[in-house]
Amino acid sequence: MIIRRSEEQPRWTLLRRFPVPRGFHAASRSRVQAGREWPAPEGAGNVKRMQVYRYDPEGDERPRVDTFHVDLDECGPMLLDALIKIKNQIDPTLTFRRSCREGVCGSCAMNINGTNWLACTRALDELDDPVTVYPLNNLDVIKDLVGDQSHAFAQYAAIRPWLRASPPPKDRERLQSPEQRRELDGYYECILCFCCTSGCPSHWWNGDRFLGPAVLLQAWRWLADSRDEATGERLDELEDPFRLYRCHTILNCTRTCPKGLNPGKAIAEIKRKLLERQG
Ligand code: SF4
Ligand code: SF4
Numbered sequence: 001m002i003i004r005r006s007e008e009q010p011r012w013t014l015l016r017r018f019p020v021p022r023g024f025h026a027a028s029r030s031r032v033q034a035g036r037e038w039p040a041p042e043g044a045g046n047v048k049r050m051q052v053y054r055y056d057p058e059g060d061e062r063p064r065v066d067t068f069h070v071d072l073d074e075c076g077p078m079l080l081d082a083l084i085k086i087k088n089q090i091d092p093t094l095t096f097r098r099s100c101r102e103g104v105c106g107s108c109a110m111n112i113n114g115t116n117w118l119a120c121t122r123a124l125d126e127l128d129d130p131v132t133v134y135p136l137n138n139l140d141v142i143k144d145l146v147g148d149q150s151h152a153f154a155q156y157a158a159i160r161p162w163l164r165a166s167p168p169p170k171d172r173e174r175l176q177s178p179e180q181r182r183e184l185d186g187y188y189e190c191i192l193c194f195c196c197t198s199g200c201p202s203h204w205w206n207g208d209r210f211l212g213p214a215v216l217l218q219a220w221r222w223l224a225d226s227r228d229e230a231t232g233e234r235l236d237e238l239e240d241p242f243r244l245y246r247c248h249t250i251l252n253c254t255r256t257c258p259k260g261l262n263p264g265k266a267i268a269e270i271k272r273k274l275l276e277r278q279g
């Protein structure tokens, strides 16, 4: 079913506008300085250095990088274990997000040795020394490793990420065939960690209007759902030089997804569907 473009103001034009690219601090604060060095405990023989970004925008200090020498013989196997150990035993002011510790909540996404990934699924013995740990870029820093995801989630809300369909008959469920269900594979697994969006150059420069790979993958997830009845409406909402077509197929997003998903393919599927309906 194709529904023509409505005259209604698309809701994401109401999103907050950013006068400067997000994640860039005021010039006087942008230079990162060397921070404090925390030595390894006496007698530790298996030590890794963690160089961790620290910044409190509410304070007067510039951002800094603290170096923690962590005894791996007294630590769990994952980077998240090391961060928890630092917080519990060395510096309780270190701030980061985490919840599930098994790669399903998306909270602990950060930039680890230059790559966006989840701290809870990155093994310490895979990481070269020193390990650099920064917040996801292109997000305003709330504190240390915690970035502000308000804009990313506002963009997610703007695609109305739920089933838009008339109610099913009272006496049966809304059914899908196994083939229809399989169309969602590779998309429904997205945990909204925003590793991909944070690594997307188009989103760095046009993030106020370009939806970015995570939200576009989610948009395709609903377009691919056989139960959804709002295909035309969803396509109308995406057909825009900025929202969708600012993707230049650089595929940073696909390279960085810690769940092995392919947002670049989802974006290509949306473009294909738009071409199809043009006939
Ligand atoms: S393929 Fe598109 S969405 Fe993915 S990183 Fe490149 S420009 Fe961004
Ligand atoms: S597509 Fe991958 S990287 Fe992007 S938000 Fe979803 S899980 Fe994270």
Ligand code: FES
Pocket: 097, 098, 099, 100, 101, 102, 103, 104, 105, 106, 107, 108, 109, 118, 119, 120, 121
């Ligand atoms: S703590 Fe949930 S994904 Fe890492």
